[in-house]
Amino acid sequence: MAAPGPPGYKNQVPQDPELLRRLLRAKDRIDAASHEEWPVRRLARVSAVSEAHFARSFKEAFGVPPHRYLLTRRIERATALLRDTDLGITEIAFKTGWRSTGTFGRTFRDVTGESPGELRARVRPATQALACVPVCILRAAHRPGLTIAVSEKRRQEACVKDEAEEGEVP
Amino acid sequence: MKNGVGMVGLYVRDQDEAIDFYVNKLGFKVKNDVKNGDYRWLTVQHPEQPSFELGLFTPESPALDAGSVQALRELVAKGAMPPLVLIVDDCRAAYDRLRGRGVEFTQEPVERYGTVDAGFRDPSGNGWKMRQGRG
Numbered sequence: 001m002a003a004p005g006p007p008g009y010k011n012q013v014p015q016d017p018e019l020l021r022r023l024l025r026a027k028d029r030i031d032a033a034s035h036e037e038w039p040v041r042r043l044a045r046v047s048a049v050s051e052a053h054f055a056r057s058f059k060e061a062f063g064v065p066p067h068r069y070l071l072t073r074r075i076e077r078a079t080a081l082l083r084d085t086d087l088g089i090t091e092i093a094f095k096t097g098w099r100s101t102g103t104f105g106r107t108f109r110d111v112t113g114e115s116p117g118e119l120r121a122r123v124r125p126a127t128q129a130l131a132c133v134p135v136c137i138l139r140a141a142h143r144p145g146l147t148i149a150v151s152e153k154r155r156q157e158a159c160v161k162d163e164a165e166e167g168e169v170p
Numbered sequence: 171m172k173n174g175v176g177m178v179g180l181y182v183r184d185q186d187e188a189i190d191f192y193v194n195k196l197g198f199k200v201k202n203d204v205k206n207g208d209y210r211w212l213t214v215q216h217p218e219q220p221s222f223e224l225g226l227f228t229p230e231s232p233a234l235d236a237g238s239v240q241a242l243r244e245l246v247a248k249g250a251m252p253p254l255v256l257i258v259d260d261c262r263a264a265y266d267r268l269r270g271r272g273v274e275f276t277q278e279p280v281e282r283y284g285t286v287d288a289g290f291r292d293p294s295g296n297g298w299k300m301r302q303g304r305g
Contacts, residue, residue, distance in 0.1 A: 014240050017183060020247035021295050027249070028276040028291070061248055134299045136277060136289055137253050 015061060022047040023061050026054070027069065031136070034073035035097035040066060068146055070097075075111050076143045078104070082120040089116045110150050110157075171221040177213060179225030180254070181246045182294040185212050188226040191292050195271045196256075198224065209233075247295045254298045261286035261302040268300075 026043040043066055044054035058066045078096045081087055087095070093104035093116075109115050114122070148156075182188040189212070192198040198214040201223050205211075208230070213223040229242035245251060258264040262279045265288045269275055276297065277289035287301040 015244055017243040017247040020244055021183075021293075024247060024249045024291075024295050025274075032277055061244075134253065134255065134287065134301070135280075135282060136299065 012060065015057065019047075019049070019057060020061050022049065023054075023058050026058065026066070027062060030066070030070050030073060031140075034070060034077055035095060037097075038066065038070050064146065068149065071107065071150070072111070072143045072146050073139075074098070075108060076139055078108060078116065079112070079119060079123075079142065079144075080139070082116055083123045089120075092116070107150060110154055111144050111146060174221065176221070177223040177225050179227050180292075180294075180296055181229050181242055181251065182226050182292065182296070183228065183243060183246060184294075185210055185226055185228060187293050188212070189214070191273075192224070192226065195268060195273055249291065249295045249297050251296055254296060256298050256300045257303045258300055259303060261288055261300060264288075264300060 026046040029043070029046050030038055040051045040055055043058070044051045047054055047058075049057065055066060058069075062069060064072070074096045078092050081092045081095065082089075085092075089105075090101050093101045096104075098104035098107075105115060108119075112119060146153075189200065189203075192214045193200060198216055200212070201215040202211055202213045210228075212226045214226060215223050229239045229246075231239055234242070265275065265279050268290065273290050274293075275288060275290045277287075279286050279288040285302045285304055287299055290298050290300060292298065
């Protein structure tokens, strides 16, 4: 028997390519302006489908719900700005679409495992010349993976922490 | 050219639509358009690059099984095919010209790394980067 593929690889219901092409348009719009607000209503309009249909079809097509996709693009943008510019963390938070630095810092840590400041300190000395790789392609490649909701990730990490702490009790 | 790459093929959803896009909008020329039954070998060429052909093919049976045809149509429409790069002498002028012809841009011209680049897609979903040549 063939080895099982990644989740959703084979057993997926076929999707209409015409619909997918329109969903791609919404994804492109997020990519082009991830600092903007992208409520489902706005995205659904870009794809010319109903809101309920949009959210479900987008997740089926691209493996993540639209809001989580947006989140990962924002984290990628913030990571790049932390790495490649001297902008302050507050400015980066607002530039990449967050309304508060608190939410930015917390979400950034939840997704990447380190704070914006820690990441900056770690990657800046190692920044190499990537000028020959088209930037948009690099950006798509550096988008953090986020296979579960941030709230779920937080919950799981809290459980692990609790267990570790319990283990230390004599 | 005595040795080298002569043709690279793209999957498109509709070959007539692809001709309209690559020829009438981007300015390529049809190099080969040969029909044999339902099969159509279609290639276009950049006017300044006579040694290279871009093939525009539809995923279809019986060359491919029905499942692969569906999978490829979905992948192309989802923008999952590999990136393509078009070199132009003036990215901003080309952006204005192509946008005026109805090309769907995904990224406005941006200056970086000593050059200017923009991004667009063909009607099928193939993603192109349009980059200004360096010097």
